[in-house]
Amino acid sequence: MKRIIAVIRGEKLEEVKKALIAVGCDGMNISEIKGRGRQLGIRESYRGSKYCIDLIPKSRVELIVKDEDVDEVSQAVIEAARTGDVGDGKIFISPIDNVIRIRTGEKGDDAV
Amino acid sequence: MAAIAALSSGDTSWVIVATILVLLMSIPGAAFFYGGLTKKKNVLNTMFLTLIAFSIIAVIWVCYGYQVAFGSSISGIIGSPTNLFMTGISPDGMNGSIPTILYVTFQLTFAALTGALISGAIVGRMKTSAWIIYIIAWVTLIYIPICHWVWGGGWLMNLGALDFAGGTVVHINCGVSALALALVLGTRKEKTLLPHNLGYSVLGAAFLFFGWLGFNGGSALTAGGLASSAILVSIVAACVGLIVWCIIDTIKVGKPTVLGAITGLIAGLVAITPAAGFVDVPASIVIGLGASCVSYFAVYYLKEKLGYDDALDVFGVHGCSGIWGALATGIFASPFINSAASGLLYGNPGQLGIQVIAVCVSVVYAFVVSYIIAKVLDMTMGIRVEEKVEVEGLDTNLHEESGYNL
Numbered sequence: 001m002k003r004i005i006a007v008i009r010g011e012k013l014e015e016v017k018k019a020l021i022a023v024g025c026d027g028m029n030i031s032e033i034k035g036r037g038r039q040l041g042i043r044e045s046y047r048g049s050k051y052c053i054d055l056i057p058k059s060r061v062e063l064i065v066k067d068e069d070v071d072e073v074s075q076a077v078i079e080a081a082r083t084g085d086v087g088d089g090k091i092f093i094s095p096i097d098n099v100i101r102i103r104t105g106e107k108g109d110d111a112v
Numbered sequence: 113m114a115a116i117a118a119l120s121s122g123d124t125s126w127v128i129v130a131t132i133l134v135l136l137m138s139i140p141g142a143a144f145f146y147g148g149l150t151k152k153k154n155v156l157n158t159m160f161l162t163l164i165a166f167s168i169i170a171v172i173w174v175c176y177g178y179q180v181a182f183g184s185s186i187s188g189i190i191g192s193p194t195n196l197f198m199t200g201i202s203p204d205g206m207n208g209s210i211p212t213i214l215y216v217t218f219q220l221t222f223a224a225l226t227g228a229l230i231s232g233a234i235v236g237r238m239k240t241s242a243w244i245i246y247i248i249a250w251v252t253l254i255y256i257p258i259c260h261w262v263w264g265g266g267w268l269m270n271l272g273a274l275d276f277a278g279g280t281v282v283h284i285n286c287g288v289s290a291l292a293l294a295l296v297l298g299t300r301k302e303k304t305l306l307p308h309n310l311g312y313s314v315l316g317a318a319f320l321f322f323g324w325l326g327f328n329g330g331s332a333l334t335a336g337g338l339a340s341s342a343i344l345v346s347i348v349a350a351c352v353g354l355i356v357w358c359i360i361d362t363i364k365v366g367k368p369t370v371l372g373a374i375t376g377l378i379a380g381l382v383a384i385t386p387a388a389g390f391v392d393v394p395a396s397i398v399i400g401l402g403a404s405c406v407s408y409f410a411v412y413y414l415k416e417k418l419g420y421d422d423a424l425d426v427f428g429v430h431g432c433s434g435i436w437g438a439l440a441t442g443i444f445a446s447p448f449i450n451s452a453a454s455g456l457l458y459g460n461p462g463q464l465g466i467q468v469i470a471v472c473v474s475v476v477y478a479f480v481v482s483y484i485i486a487k488v489l490d491m492t493m494g495i496r497v498e499e500k501v502e503v504e505g506l507d508t509n510l511h512e513e514s515g516y517n518l
Binding site: 045 | 304305306307365369371372375411412416425
């Protein structure tokens with residue numbers, strides 16, 4: 001099992017959700033985060049006071065998938081979230097030791 | 113004033129409505145306008161400053177404020193305090209074609225609004241207790257005397273100073289008083305302007321615009337051509353102010369800003385206020401244009417150059433556009449709009465001189481007395497919150513509440 005964390009543009013979240021559901025990945029956790037990568041800050045100014053907003057709001061999608069689904073799911077996220085400009089985000093993939101469904105006590109792939 | 117006249121139900125209805133509209137300018141207008149511009153941690157305190165100032169001044173106004181401001185004049189300096197607590201003023205008493213009681217109420221909303229507007233300069237760092245005492249002293253020692261001089265039969269009125277709805281009494285007064293208070297209070301640790309909810313400010317500006325038509329239109333005290341003309345020129349000046357600020361923004365930084373748009377709108381309204389019942393539409397376009405130019409300069413350059421921390425630009429917008437509007441009244445007042453007055457362009461250059469005197473007197477008097485009040489409070493009770501409170505936010509420290517628990 002693998003955990004996929006995708007940090008994406010907030011405005012791409014709906015498209016990414018649709019793409020994930022289309023490849024059969026229904027479960028997901030989503031959080032609104034602030035962060036920075038190589039994309040530099042957004043400039044704002046109010047009555048002449050200028051700011052550089054250096055942490056940019058992003059959406060973070062967290063998925064747990066079976067090993068064999070990782071490539072398909074990652075590809076779905078990439079296709080839905082990509083604009084081609086700096087700031088499209090990143091995907092992080094890491095192994096998961098075990099998953100337990102609390103209601104039934106099922107473990108491993110059965111619980112995903 | 114005391115002339116026996118028949119009540120006009122048309123005039124009375126209009127001024128009742130106008131009174132309620134002016135209330136809309138303070139609560140929610142100023143409260144939302146200022147609230148949206150402050151930091152998230154100070155939004156409630158900012159709104160509270162408006163609420164408490166309005167309430168205190170309203171009570172003072174009926175106890176002794178109206179009486180001293182509009183009582184029969186003692187040598188043009190101050191009104192004689194009769195009818196304290198409104199005793200002796202019956203619902204049958206008349207002021208022109210409207211009841212005296214209605215006039216008192218209409219003027220109440222003006223005094224209370226003016227006090228509420230001051231709060232924009234001092235947000236984020238003033239003690240609540242000091243604000244309350246300041247407001248009591250301010251309305252007693254600054255608002256009431258200036259109001260008497262200009263509107264209550266005092267010496268500036270006798271001199272012929274024109275102020276239709278409050279260029280000197282309201283806007284120069286609040287802008288300059290606020291500047292003096294902010295100077296004594298000192299700068300905030302973090303003084304850059306970063307509005308936490310600019311949408312609130314757009315809402316507040318819209319309420320101010322809406323209510324302002326009652327403010328300027330109601331000042332005619334009659335429901336007729338003069339009120340209609342005042343409302344028309346107010347809308348025109350406000351819209352020109354908005355457009356001009358957007359143009360300047362676009363030239364200077366390449367994009368129009370929403371904050372700039374509402375600031376220009378307010379500047380235009382401020383400047384047309386003293387002139388509303390005296391000028392025609394072409395003049396109102398020039399007044400709106402001038403207002404945005406003057407206030408833009410004050411907010412972008414003067415403030416930075418002089419380094420004072422007028423947090424939400426009360427001096428820059430109300431003070432500076434108020435001065436421009438009061439002077440413009442002396443230039444553009446047209447006898448074709450209001451037979452009571454003519455300005456420089458209609459062959460009466462003396463009027464501009466009188467306006468200069470009224471502006472200088474209001475500026476100097478409001479600044480000096482506000483500065484003294486603030487200094488005395490600072491030396492006795494202290495006017496500034498502790499540094500810890502300022503950093504953590506006034507809402508949780510002074511009110512044990514926070515604006516957002518979503």
